[in-house]
Structure formats: C-alpha cells, structure tokens
Amino acid sequence: MGQLPFDPRPWPIRRNQALQDQTMRHTIGFVTRRFALAKRDVYRKNPAIEASRQAAVGQKRQAIRDMPRLLEQFRAQVEEHGAQTYMAAGAHDAIAIALRIARQAQAKLVIKSKSMVTEEIELNQAFESAGIVVRETDLGEYIIQLAREKPSHILAPAAHRNRHQIDELFHHDASQQGIQPPVSDEIAELTHYARFRLRQEFLRADMGVTGGNFLVAETGTLVLITNEGNADMVTSLPRVLVSIVGVEKIVRDWSSLVQIIQQPAMSGIGRHLSSYTTMVHGPRQSASAEGPDEWHVILLDNGRKALLGTEFEDVLSCIRCGACLNVCPVFREVGGHAYGSVYPGPIGIVETPLLTDLQVLPEIPSTLCTLCHACLEACPMDIELPHHIVALRRLKAKRRLNARRLDWTMRTWARFWQTPQGYRRSVQIARLAQRVSRQPRILHSAPGLFGGWFETRDMPAVAAETFHEWWPKHHHTGASEK
Amino acid sequence: MTVGQQFEQKWQENSGKIIRIRQIAELPGFLEGIVRSYGHHGNMPIVMAGLPKTWSDAISQGSAQAAYLWAEGGDKERFRQYCEGSTLGVTGCAWAAADAGSVSLYSDSEQSLLPSLLPPIHAVILKESQIAETFQSGLQAMYQHAKETHFWPSLIKVIAGPSMTADIEGQLILGVHGPQDVYAVIVEE
Numbered sequence: 001m002g003q004l005p006f007d008p009r010p011w012p013i014r015r016n017q018a019l020q021d022q023t024m025r026h027t028i029g030f031v032t033r034r035f036a037l038a039k040r041d042v043y044r045k046n047p048a049i050e051a052s053r054q055a056a057v058g059q060k061r062q063a064i065r066d067m068p069r070l071l072e073q074f075r076a077q078v079e080e081h082g083a084q085t086y087m088a089a090g091a092h093d094a095i096a097i098a099l100r101i102a103r104q105a106q107a108k109l110v111i112k113s114k115s116m117v118t119e120e121i122e123l124n125q126a127f128e129s130a131g132i133v134v135r136e137t138d139l140g141e142y143i144i145q146l147a148r149e150k151p152s153h154i155l156a157p158a159a160h161r162n163r164h165q166i167d168e169l170f171h172h173d174a175s176q177q178g179i180q181p182p183v184s185d186e187i188a189e190l191t192h193y194a195r196f197r198l199r200q201e202f203l204r205a206d207m208g209v210t211g212g213n214f215l216v217a218e219t220g221t222l223v224l225i226t227n228e229g230n231a232d233m234v235t236s237l238p239r240v241l242v243s244i245v246g247v248e249k250i251v252r253d254w255s256s257l258v259q260i261i262q263q264p265a266m267s268g269i270g271r272h273l274s275s276y277t278t279m280v281h282g283p284r285q286s287a288s289a290e291g292p293d294e295w296h297v298i299l300l301d302n303g304r305k306a307l308l309g310t311e312f313e314d315v316l317s318c319i320r321c322g323a324c325l326n327v328c329p330v331f332r333e334v335g336g337h338a339y340g341s342v343y344p345g346p347i348g349i350v351e352t353p354l355l356t357d358l359q360v361l362p363e364i365p366s367t368l369c370t371l372c373h374a375c376l377e378a379c380p381m382d383i384e385l386p387h388h389i390v391a392l393r394r395l396k397a398k399r400r401l402n403a404r405r406l407d408w409t410m411r412t413w414a415r416f417w418q419t420p421q422g423y424r425r426s427v428q429i430a431r432l433a434q435r436v437s438r439q440p441r442i443l444h445s446a447p448g449l450f451g452g453w454f455e456t457r458d459m460p461a462v463a464a465e466t467f468h469e470w471w472p473k474h475h476h477t478g479a480s481e482k
Numbered sequence: 483m484t485v486g487q488q489f490e491q492k493w494q495e496n497s498g499k500i501i502r503i504r505q506i507a508e509l510p511g512f513l514e515g516i517v518r519s520y521g522h523h524g525n526m527p528i529v530m531a532g533l534p535k536t537w538s539d540a541i542s543q544g545s546a547q548a549a550y551l552w553a554e555g556g557d558k559e560r561f562r563q564y565c566e567g568s569t570l571g572v573t574g575c576a577w578a579a580a581d582a583g584s585v586s587l588y589s590d591s592e593q594s595l596l597p598s599l600l601p602p603i604h605a606v607i608l609k610e611s612q613i614a615e616t617f618q619s620g621l622q623a624m625y626q627h628a629k630e631t632h633f634w635p636s637l638i639k640v641i642a643g644p645s646m647t648a649d650i651e652g653q654l655i656l657g658v659h660g661p662q663d664v665y666a667v668i669v670e671e
Contacts, residue, residue, distance in 0.1 A: 027651055027652060030651075030652050031648070031652040034652060052618070081634070081636070137659065139647045139650070140647075140649035143649070143650075156648065157649070158649055158650070159652070161650075162651060163650055163651055166650055187651060187653045187655060188655055190650055191647060191650065191655045191657075191658050194658065195657070195658055198659065199659075202659075203562075203566065219625075219628075219634065220634075221634075227645070227646050228645055228646065228660070229599060229645040229658070229660030229661075230658075230659045232595065232599050232639060232659075232660065233599065233659055233660075235637060236589075236595055236596065236599060236637065237562075254621070254622075254625045255622075257621070258618050258621045258622060259618075261621070262582070271496070271642070272492070272582040272583070272584075272617070273582045273617065273640065273642040274642065275496070275642055275643045275646055275660075276639065276640070276641060276642075276645075276660070277584075277640040277642075278637065278638070278639050278640075279637070279638040279639075279640075280636070280637060281634040281635065281636050281637070281638075282634075285590065285591070285635075285636050287554055287590070287591030288558075288589050288590060288591065288594070288636060289531070289552055289556065289558045289561050289562070289589070289594035289595075289596055290558070290562075290589055290637065291589055291636050291637050
C-alpha cells in the first residue's frame with residue numbers, strides 16, 4: 001500500500017475555501033481553457049498524430065503488463081552505463097535512499113526540477129529536516145515552495161497566485177537573501193528575478209534531483225520534458241544526480257518511445273514538443289564538459305504495482321499531461337487544492353485512493369465528479385476515468401467506507417425509486433415537504449439528512465401536478481376524441 | 483514546401499529566429515551584431531562548441547569579439563565560467579526535425595550543451611542536409627546510429643524554442659532559465 005500526503009480538512013471546508021478564492025478561480029479557468037483549446041488545435045491540424053497516439057496506447061498498456069521484467073531490463077542497462085539503481089517500495093524507502101545518497105555526497109544544496117513523484121513522497125520536507133537546503137527551480141514550483149503550498153495544477157503549479165501575491169513572496173525572499181528585489185510586479189520582472197536568484201543556486205548546487213517522463217527499458221534512457229530548461233541545468237551542472245521515477249513510466253523499447261514522446265506536449269500544452277526534451281543515459285563521460293559524476297535512479301512503487309492485473313491497471317498508463325484537468329468542469333471551478341491530494345483532477349480522484357488502498361481521501365471519487373465523461377474524451381492514453389470513478393464508488397459502498405447516514409439515505413432513496421409506485425410516493429412526500437417548508441418554486445434547503453445536498457445546490461420544486469399525474473387524465477380524453 | 487522551409491516555419495512558430503547564410507564568411511559579422519545589440523560586460527562574449535573547425539576558425543578570426551571554443555581535453559571548470567559570463571553561445575547540432583522545428587545536441591568530447599543553456603542567447607548552426615523530415619524519423623536514425631556504434635551519448639538535448647514559462651497568470655515569458663533568444667543559422671550548401 002502506498003503512502004500519500006493529504007489535506008486532512010473535511011471536503012466542505014476545502015470546497016468553500018476554493019470557491020471563495022477568486023484569484024485562483026480566474027487563473028485556473030483561463031489556463032485550463034487555453035491548454036484545452038491548444039490541444040484541440042494541434043490534433044486538428046496534424047491528423048497523422050492520431051495513429052501515433054493509438055500505437056502509443058497499445059504499447060504502453062503492454063509495457064505496464066510486462067512491468068516487472070522491463071524494470072529489470074532498464075536497471076541492467078543503466079547500470080551498464082555506470083549509474084546506480086534502487087527499488088523503493090514506499091515513500092519512506094525512497095526518502096531514505098535519497099537521503100543516504102545526499103549524505104554520502106556531503107550535499108548541502110540540492111536543486112530540483114519539477115517532479116510530481118517528489119511531491120508525492122514529500123522529499124523537500126525530509127531533506128530540510130535533515131539540514132539540507134532544497135531549491136525548487138521550476139518557476140511555479142519555486143513560487144509555491146516560498147508560499148509553502150502544494151501545486152494547484154500538474155503543469156501550472158502556481159496557477160492560483162496572481163502577480164501581486166508573487167511579488168510579495170519575492171520581496172520577502174529577497175530581503176532574507178540580502179539581494180535586490182524585483183523592480184516591479186510586472187510578470188517579466190518577476191521572472192527575471194527568479195532567473196537571477198535561481199541561477200546562483202544552479203551554479204553552487206552539489207546535487208540535482210529530477211523526476212522522469214519516460215524510462216526506456218531497451219536502451220536504459222531517462223527522458224525529461226520541460227519548457228523552462230531547468231531540467232537541463234539540473235542534469236548538466238551538479239556533481240551528483242538523483243532521478244526519482246514512478247515504476248509506471250517504463251516503456252519497452254526505442255520505437256515505443258518514438259510513438260509516445262510527443263504526447264505530453266501535444267496533449268498538455270498543444271505543441272509538437274516542449275522547448276526542452278532531455279535524455280539521460282549515464283553519468284558524465286570523461287571527456288564531456290557537463291553531466292554528473294554520479295547518477296542514481298530510484299524507482300518508486302508506492303502502491304502502483306498493486307494495481308497490476310486489476311480492473312484499474314490502465315491508470316498506470318497516465319503520462320501526467322494534465323489534459324483531464326483542463327477539461328474537467330469541476331476542476332475548472334475549484335482548482336487543485338480542493339482535492340486535498342498532490343494529484344488533482346479526474347486522474348487524482350482515481351489515483352489517490354487507489355495508490356493507498358482507499359485509505360487516503362476515499363471521499364473524492366464521490367464528491368468531485370459529475371460523470372460528464374469529458375476526461376475520457378481528453379485522455380490521450382484512453383484511461384477509463386469515469387468508469388473507474390463509478391467502480392470506486394461501488395467499492396466504497398461494498399467496503400462500507402461511506403458515512404452511515406449517507407449509506408442510509410442512498411439505500412432509502414434507492415428503495416423508493418426501484419418501483420413506479422415508490423417513485424410516485426416520493427414525489428408526494430417531497431410536495432408535502434415543500435408545502436410545509438414554504439418553498440413553492442425553488443428549494444434552497446431541506447431539513448436533517450437532506451440538508452447537505454442543498455449546501456451548494458438548489459433544486460426546482462415538484463410541480464403542483466406532475467406529468468405522470470397529468471397523463472392518465474388527458475390521455476384518456478384524447479383517445480376518445482379521435 | 484521543402485524540408486528546410488518547413489523547419490524554418492516550425493522553428494519560428496516555436497518562437498525561434500532564423501538566419502540563412504550562403505557562405506561561412508558571413509557568420510562572424512552576424513554573430514557580432516547579435517552580441518552588440520544585446521550588450522556585453524564580461525571578457526568572453528562568445529562561447530562555442532561542436533562546430534566544424536572551419537566554422538569555429540572563421541568565427542574566431544573574423545570577429546572582433548573574443549570567442550572561446552570547447553575542445554576535447556579542455557578545462558571544464560573554466561569553460562563553465564566562460565559560458566556563465568558570456569552573451570552568446572554558438573553550437574552545431576547532430577540533427578534537426580522539420581515537423582517539430584527542433585534541433586538535437588549530444589554531449590560528448592567535442593560538443594558541450596552549456597553554450598545552449600547558460601548564455602542569454604543561443605545560435606545553432608546547421609546545414610540543410612541535417613534536417614530530418616519528421617522528429618520521429620530523426621529519433622529512429624539516432625537509434626540506428628547508436629546501435630551500430632554501440633555508443634549512447636550520456637546526455638542528449640532536444641531544443642524546440644527558447645526557454646519559456648507561463649507559470650504566472652498564464653502569461654508567456656521567454657528566457658526563464660535558459661536562453662531568451664534562439665537563432666537557427668542555416669548554411670546553404
């Protein structure tokens with residue numbers, strides 16, 4: 001079973017906080033719509049991509065089934081190139097291995113490129129507790145590191161903060177560092193500050209940490225994709241490099257990589273390629289001007305292998321492009337933090353409970369999905385997200401993980417609506433209830449058990465005469481007139 | 483549309499800039515112009531790596547600006563310092579792709595990735611014959627070559643545009659960590 005960090009506050013509190021944060025909602029709305037449109041355009045203009053995508057889906061599914069064997073092949077290959085590899089069963093194991101490497105290397109300053117897996121295992125907190133400074137270098141990650149927050153979007157981690165808030169964070173940082181703060185809160189100036197500030201640390205760092213987009217078993221290749229170029233700094237400059245990668249990133253061979261390598265950029269930001277695609281094969285060859293002297297690859301399980309052979313296996317094909325987030329009507333309204341997990345959006349509400357055997361945030365498949373199926377349409381890897389969300393709801397009911405009150409309500413509701421008579425009786429009860437509560441046209445609240453439903457929704461009142469009640473009267477008359 | 487024209491179009495769509503030159507003698511003047519317009523304060527305005535000797539000689543001799551070339555057996559610490567202080571990094575490339583508008587660089591004894599990373603401007607010089615029609619076919623050719631020679635470079639970098647971010651309010655900004663300007667200089671053969 002995997003270990004994942006989570007926000008322990010109840011869902012209604014997370015939801016209300018998200019809905020009141022207008023800055024976040026505006027930016028998330030803007031960013032997600034733009035990404036979704038760009039994706040649609042790139043596929044429309046390049047119809048040949050579709051064949052690659054379909055091939056990639058088939059090959060990736062097979063690679064997941066062959067995962068144990070392919071991981072061994074990958075390890076053998078990169079070790080032949082001079083790297084060290086490790087298997088980490090859980091988050092704690094990965095942290096322990098990374099810390100051991102850092103201590104052996106006497107690392108004092110660690111620079112990181114963007115990695116969801118290191119968010120998952122909370123690497124930064126562990127390193128800081130051990131007295132090692134860790135610097136996030138993706139601009140968005142750097143901002144949320146200063147603000148001590150979690151990412152609100154897989155591709156745009158600081159999408160919930162506006163320029164004024166970021167300017168404040170940078171001013172505070174500059175005064176602590178004793179350096180010149182940003183000249184103004186113009187976005188170009190803020191970016192310039194981050195460039196200058198982080199460049200100094202890129203050049204001083206002893207150790208670099210990356211995640212990974214793909215691992216190629218046949219060739220022992222790690223592929224990293226960024227737009228900022230920070231992964232190139234991290235792989236080129238420090239003397240020790242540690243790459244922490246989820247085991248599901250494996251692909252079988254080079255030709256599988258060729259089919260899948262453009263998918264993250266195409267589906268995530270609507271471009272053929274991101275600005276930088278970096279492939280690492282091993283530590284620095286003696287005559288090269290750059291690259292680490294040591295390369296360590298930590299392969300993280302953390303609940304992933306438990307999904308092999310289950311109906312949820314295809315979830316492991318996720319390439320973290322963020323396409324499902326960008327089209328999700330719920331994500332567009334509440335942003336990433338409301339999910340309470342490092343993995344937000346449709347993939348997050350499936351993956352978070354699955355990786356932890358429903359121990360972490362089991363409520364989110366029920367509360368954060370309308371089953372509109374937009375995510376299924378958007379997912380380049382054809383992951384059956386809505387199907388899994390329903391399956392998780394079923395699993396929760398079976399394992400009695402829902403609150404008793406909710407269970408009772410749903411069972412009672414189901415009992416009424418199983419038969420036409422029951423349905424009609426429920427309508428009569430509802431009509432009586434609305435008369436007693438004096439809400440003739442729209443229901444804004446309900447007593448007791450049903451109150452929660454109305455906290456965020458209204459419901460049209462039951463008509464004075466329903467269609468079912470009207471039909472027998474008029475149908476009879478109509479037939480006799482003929 | 484030729485492969486070269488398609489590359490030009492895609493490279494520009496990726497916010498890259500294009501220069502075509504007929505002979506290598508035109509190169510130093512053009513590079514000098516870039517450095518002058520950007521401004522320079524250190525003692526090594528231009529750093530170079532992975533260029534054919536005739537090209538790097540032409541740049542060193544033809545330019546009034548000091549230029550340093552990475553060569554096998556060079557002092558990597560000193561080269562890194564030069565790259566950090568320079569305005570313009572000039573490199574060759576292993577191959578380019580027309581459909582993606584990308585160039586690929588390998589880290590090896592002759593080629594360094596640092597001039598494409600640390601200076602604020604990167605110019606990559608290529609011949610039209612180095613451009614593959616598609617990124618996928620370029621990757622396949624690279625694999626074949628690695629298989630035949632039993633050698634994979636430790637680092638391979640594919641560049642498709644300047645360093646960019648939209649992390650603040652979704653607004654696109656160029657030059658966050660790597661170069662803000664990337665020039666592809668196509669040498670006509």
